[in-house]
Amino acid sequence: MANNENLIPFSERSKDEARECGRKGGIASGAARRRKRSMREAAELYLSLPVSDGRRANKLNRKYLDYDDIDNQMAMIVGLVEQATKGDARAATVIVKLLGEEVPREDQAADQLTKAAELLEGIDGVIE
Structure with missing residues (x-):
């Protein structure tokens, strides 16, 4: 559970910090998309057997x-x-x-x- 006192909004962060958080989010999003795609391909392969x-x-x-x-x-x-x-x-x-x-x-x-x-x-x- 997040502690609201520790949360820092992006408006109060530096541009570099915001950019770095965005980059990490993009990397995680790409990994999740690749994982979902490979699961979908595996399911399609098995269903076609x-x-x-x-x-x-x-x-x-x-x-x-x-x-x-x-x-x-x-x-x-x-x-x-x-x-x-x-x-x-x-x-x-x-x-x-x-x-x-x-x-x-x-x-x-x-x-x-x-x-x-x-x-x-x-x-x-x-x-x-």
């Missing part, structure tokens, strides 16, 4: 996928879709984000049912 479990590959093939298309990434997507269709909301959210939609599309039928229920409540109040 074929599925090593023959039973899993056969199961995916029975879902009408060609053996050429079956890799770890496809297996992961199929697993997400299976979980989402079973009702897992987190898996459904991940799929929606993968498709580029931040917010799932609203169910128009549910909206219409809600409006109809509100209208019926209003009618019941008038009839009584």
Whole structure:
């Protein structure tokens, strides 16, 4: 935890001190970017490898996928879709984000049912 009494704002530091802090921050930022890039490349490499479990590959093939298309990434997507269709909301959210939609599309039928229920409540109040 920082002690606020020890903090010196950049406006009170010399230009050389501010420049040196900025340089150190830039070096650390570059190292973090390189680390993230190498992790992303490793993940992409692993996901592009074929599925090593023959039973899993056969199961995916029975879902009408060609053996050429079956890799770890496809297996992961199929697993997400299976979980989402079973009702897992987190898996459904991940799929929606993968498709580029931040917010799932609203169910128009549910909206219409809600409006109809509100209208019926209003009618019941008038009839009584």
